[in-house]
Amino acid sequence: MDHINHTWTQSFTLAGFTTTGNLQPLVFFGALCIYLLTLAGNLFIILLVHADSGLSTPMYFFISVLSFLELWYVSTTVPTLLQTLLHGCSQISSVMCFFQLYVFHSLGMTECYLLGVMALDRYLAICCPLRYHALMSRQVQLWLAGATWLAGFSAALVPASLTATLPFCFKEVAHYFCDLAPLMQLACVDTGWHAQVHGAVIGVATGCNFVLILGLYAGILKAVLKLPSAASRAKAFSTCSSHVTVVTLFYASAFTVYVGSPGSRQEGIDKLIALVYALFTPFLNPIIYTLRNKEVKEAVKRVTDKIRNLLRKS
Numbered sequence: 001m002d003h004i005n006h007t008w009t010q011s012f013t014l015a016g017f018t019t020t021g022n023l024q025p026l027v028f029f030g031a032l033c034i035y036l037l038t039l040a041g042n043l044f045i046i047l048l049v050h051a052d053s054g055l056s057t058p059m060y061f062f063i064s065v066l067s068f069l070e071l072w073y074v075s076t077t078v079p080t081l082l083q084t085l086l087h088g089c090s091q092i093s094s095v096m097c098f099f100q101l102y103v104f105h106s107l108g109m110t111e112c113y114l115l116g117v118m119a120l121d122r123y124l125a126i127c128c129p130l131r132y133h134a135l136m137s138r139q140v141q142l143w144l145a146g147a148t149w150l151a152g153f154s155a156a157l158v159p160a161s162l163t164a165t166l167p168f169c170f171k172e173v174a175h176y177f178c179d180l181a182p183l184m185q186l187a188c189v190d191t192g193w194h195a196q197v198h199g200a201v202i203g204v205a206t207g208c209n210f211v212l213i214l215g216l217y218a219g220i221l222k223a224v225l226k227l228p229s230a231a232s233r234a235k236a237f238s239t240c241s242s243h244v245t246v247v248t249l250f251y252a253s254a255f256t257v258y259v260g261s262p263g264s265r266q267e268g269i270d271k272l273i274a275l276v277y278a279l280f281t282p283f284l285n286p287i288i289y290t291l292r293n294k295e296v297k298e299a300v301k302r303v304t305d306k307i308r309n310l311l312r313k314s
Contacts, residue, residue: 011091011093011094011171012091012173012178012186013089013090013091014083014090014091014173014177015089015172016080016081016085016088016175016176017176017271019085024085031085034283035279038070038282038286041283044286045067045286046067049064052302054299055296055299058125059118062118062141063289065114065145065148066114066115066285067285067286069114070111070285072107073104074279076100076107077278077279081279085176097173098160098164101160101163101179102157104178104179104278105159105180106160108152108156108254108277109155109205109206110151110152110153112206112210112250113147113209115246115247116212117145119216119217119243122243123216123219126220126223126224127223151205159180159201162197163180163184163198166187166188166191168186172186173186175271176274177274179274180198213247220236223236224236224237242288245288249276249280249281250281253273253276253277253281254277
């Protein structure tokens with residue numbers, strides 16, 4: 001690591017991934033393709049939900065909000081990933097570094113809260129079907145969606161501001177974006193207290209939501225098992241399977257990085273795990289929510305027919 005004075009540093013250096021000359025263009029092209037497909041897939045879901053009245057349900061509204069979030073979430077870190085893959089170690093200004101840190105964790109916490117809201121939506125749909133539309137009115141949907149963003153961006157202020165005020169003696173960040181642990185390793189002072197505060201804030205945000213999701217799905221499981229036929233039970237479970245898959249992917253990788261012990265992992269493993277929740281999960285979400293989804297396939301057909309009719313008339 002490069003040593004610098006323990007005052008305000010003007011820039012940091014992102015180490016990124018170490019790739020050989022032959023693999024570098026291939027890895028860069030692969031990451032770029034995944035990024036573009038992620039943008040296209042999530043944008044497709046947003047446009048489809050808003051274009052087709054058949055998808056004007058609370059579940060698809062929250063899916064479109066998740067897709068909108070994923071557009072920003074993946075765009076927060078992938079540009080610096082591509083930069084380091086293309087040019088190796090890359091400079092990033094301290095302002096942009098801390099801004100990236102704040103936005104990344106804000107969006108990550110927002111997604112935690114949003115996944116909890118989506119679990120609540122499934123719980124109300126299955127356990128309270130007669131009152132579902134009254135309980136999950138359009139006004140309530142908008143309020144819940146807005147509350148997740150407000151809570152996420154508020155909670156991230158604590159770890160981001162504490163990290164930004166640290167004195168730094170080194171400038172090389174052992175990551176492809178500015179994250180909490182790699183930045184704290186560059187500080188000139190003991191960051192044990194900071195790590196405890198970060199763990200408490202992130203732990204409350206993610207842990208409480210995870211417990212909430214588990215509790216809601218316990219209620220869903222109890223209600224589904226009481227349904228009279230196997231067909232009705234299978235239909236109820238099918239509406240939750242996509243959400244459960246997304247929750248598993250997101251929380252498994254995030255908990256591994258932010259709850260597990262960094263010292264017990266080999267150097268560079270955190271960067272690989274970060275790729276799962278920062279790149280591959282946003283890429284897989286549109287596929288998970290649309291693959292084998294009969295309602296989405298029917299909506300695509302309806303929208304396609306509308307476009308064809310408009311083109312014929314013109």
